Amino acid sequence: MNERMRQARIARGSQEWLVRAIERYAREHVIDVASTRSLRVYVSEWENGKRAIKGRYAEILRNILGLTDEELTDRPVAEALAPAVDGYDELIGRIDSARNVSMTLVQTFLDQTELLRTFDRQMGAAGLVDQMAGHLAKLEDALTFAVLPETRRPVAVALTGAATLAAWQALDVGAVERAWRHYELGKRAAQEANEPMYLAHAMAEQAYVLCDAGRPALAVELVRDAWRAGGDHLSPRLQAWLHAAEAEICARAGMGDDCRRSLDKAAACLPDGPEDRDPDMLSIFLNRGHLARWRGNALAMLGDDDAVGSLYTALDAQDPTFIRASAGLRCELAQAHLAREEFDQAREHLRHARLLAGRTGSVRHRRRIEQITGRL
Template sequence: MRGLCQVSDLEVYERIATGLGLPDHARMLLGLAPIDIASPTGNHGDEHQEQTEELRARIEAAAAVDPTMVMILSTDTNNLRLLDRRLGSLAIADKMRAQIAQLQRAHRHAVRPGIRARLAGVLAETASLAGWQAINTGALGDAWNHYETAKVAASEADDPAILAYVSAEQAYVLMDLGQPTQATELLQHIHQTHRGDIPARLRTWLSAAEAEAAAILGDETTCRTALDQAAQLLPDGPGDPDMPYLSIDAHHLARWRGNCLVRFGDPGTVEDLRSALAGMDGTYNRAEAALRCDLGHALLALGDPQAAQPHVQRAQQLATMTGSRRQRKRIEELARAVNLALH
């Protein structure tokens, strides 16, 4: 302490540490072994006991999850999906956060393999929905993270269809980041990987997504080929109850086709989009906003801004109601073009 000599013997350090009652983290700074090997940073017996009790309680709570409860959680996610289509993500943001948190707690502490796998499937669907909502609000970082969560959960669920779907949806983050080439490569890889183990309706969706990425790249040949493949793969009927997250039928595909081909000035786009609009049931408000925006673009390209104007106005209303920044940006650009053409 007086600086007259320097301690060089480890045994002396040991005596000093013992005499002063140094805690383990201070002993370690002197190069000494901790007294409590299980707790190298000190004696936290009370804290460890609290952790143990909390873990036991969570595992016990998760053990109460049975097939009926998993079905209820799945129904809750589907109800949120229906609300999202009508009202948009902002209206249900708190409910979405609560649902994901509940599913993550139940899944993380579930022990029974069958229940754990089913919870993983519901979590994958829910995180994917949250990812799509984040894309539409412009929160691309959040969207990417949600899809990473969804992919891990889908892998544990051992469900090729949900894994292919959530992985492919992540490509839309790349598209909105201005990286359609990487999005195309990702979509093609997913389609090739899962071609033999996913339903035809999901393959239809993947082909249509590939067409959209090709359209963004300006590759009309690839775009049309992918759209034709989607039409050939599309099965009859409105949907598949085993894939509630997937909405694609003849009307949705017509909307998708119009969205792609409007970029190439195809005059047939107007009829595709009008057909899709006539077939919408009024529950897909965000999708209708996008459709009316595409129809406005097509009509403007045909030199009919007056016919385009009411579609633009309705698209603005729907995009505002659903809180879709992604759609509002496109619609505002179109509105300026229409107003310029009218005046």
């Protein structure tokens, strides 16, 4: 039984849905696939472990289901193998190549991460599995064979940014173990680079994995530990982001007073103005509009009537290119209206959320939508 593939498919729809998705992907990318009748047999046999997933079908399923090759074939992730070298010549060659990693190449790595981030927020993470895996592999390889700190540090900084992005993408497509491993990679890279800001950010985002796994109290401890890891090195916008993240996680843990205190602290330290990008840490997007959404989401979880006003303020300020974020905001508005027993409004926002989640393939938002729908 290929349990990982089966669970990934169940999170999205029926076996018939997967057959149609394969046919649609094949048409869009001009790939030959079997007939509908044969594909129904293939899907059943793949999930039952009776047929190996190979060639073009592996590529198609990776992009539809957002799984890596290891996850798709239900194999455990192999330990990283040492480079195959005959003596020292090849090893020294790799080390010499790593010494030549220039700031231009590091900037290329950063630019690729930024491109993947843009694709992710507009189209979703499921179709980026191959690109993200290749990007991380190149960065890890560059760091593995770099020797001296002046070469290792900029590569490690680039790696921690890419790893946390890959982790968030994995969490969005429902690959929680992969998300956890990527966050651990990001934390190690941040420690290697001696970058407390990146370490604090990776730890706080990792807390969301614990929340989604049903351990919000432990997540609160982790996000508070992120504050200790960051110390006095956090930018004002990152401080506000951490306070807002702590507020949301406290709300999920039922800690209302702690949640409200953290929201007030976030508002107090967030820089004014429409700018949302932290120049010291490009992973952070936060301005007053974003914070209004965060406040509304947290208050909605606490059943607070003020949630709706904050969320509509956020909706008015929402960047339309943030498709996945828009799906989340619609979920939060549905939840807030549901708490006020305004069922028609809740259903309307859920309708929008489904359309947006369908565009990005977000398993995480689909789960939220089904949870809220079950309460209507």
